Amino acid sequence: MPLSPQAERNWEQVCSVLQEALEEQPGRQLFALELGSGTGQHVVRFAQKMPFVTWQPSDIQEEARQSIRAYIAATNLTTVLPPVHLDASEPWEKWGGVPRGSCDVIVAVNLLQYSSFKTARGVLNGAGQILKANGLLVTYGAYAINGTIAPPCNRRLHEELRKMNPEWGLPDVDVLRQLAYGNGMRMERMVKLAHAGLKKNKIKL
Template identity: 65%
Template structure:
């Protein structure tokens, strides 16, 4: 079982944001999809604390006995939403992309927003998390360094600009709601 220290550090803050957003819906069964799940720690942590949300992922299922976590599906978010593992239109209440957008080309960000615009239910939530540029400016220095490192690893990677993501959201029928703790809520 893989363990990510970064996931350990961010999971409680993200859970707090999710609870605030979804607590009034805890009487319903919700369906969530995490894009770029990595170790799966976030989803399993969320599943243990929010049993009314069913998620897709494999890591940690056996070890934690999480009952609201399903087997993962292969999904290339840069592809058209119809190829997203057969997920039908308006089938998800929540889509999360944690530390995905900065480690992928812009076509992935475009795909995430286009696909989310189709797969999310009305009033569904797309939550992205990670460091971002704001109006082309990256702060603090550690995020500037991260952006440089990512671009050296792959010129198509780097910190996306919030305004560009806001425009992508709008062109796909979503709007940015707010930005708590490096998370963008659409």
């Protein structure tokens, strides 16, 4: 199975933020959609730590979905569903058959900076449709704030991403905030994690 060193480094911190956010909903069986699940390392780790959540992993690439299936099989987890093909830049109706208003949580780890603005807009548009009332959209990654990218390591990351694909790069939190507002959501808070410059946004309906 593919192993992402980056996923192994950050899953515990992302998971701790998710656990804290979901502590407010005790005694409930929740449904979560992960966008861009990649290798599947995150979703199986999250499922092991939060058995009260049923997880729907997704990815645009078949190779990634094969890896996710392998991780599910290796861990024997029953709370992780088979991965679905999902292109977040497309309208939510094409999001792997996920119904409107069905998700308590949507998670996107290191997705937005490796995507075009069309995808970022699609994530916010789709989340506004498929999240339940008071549902959570949780994203993790490096971001620009009011047009400023800091510290220097994030500026280097942004430049490297631009070289890989001119449509990629660190999205601006203020732009995401406006997109969220236009889709019936508000940015609740940002949490700075131990990795310098990496922040998690939780956007709540």
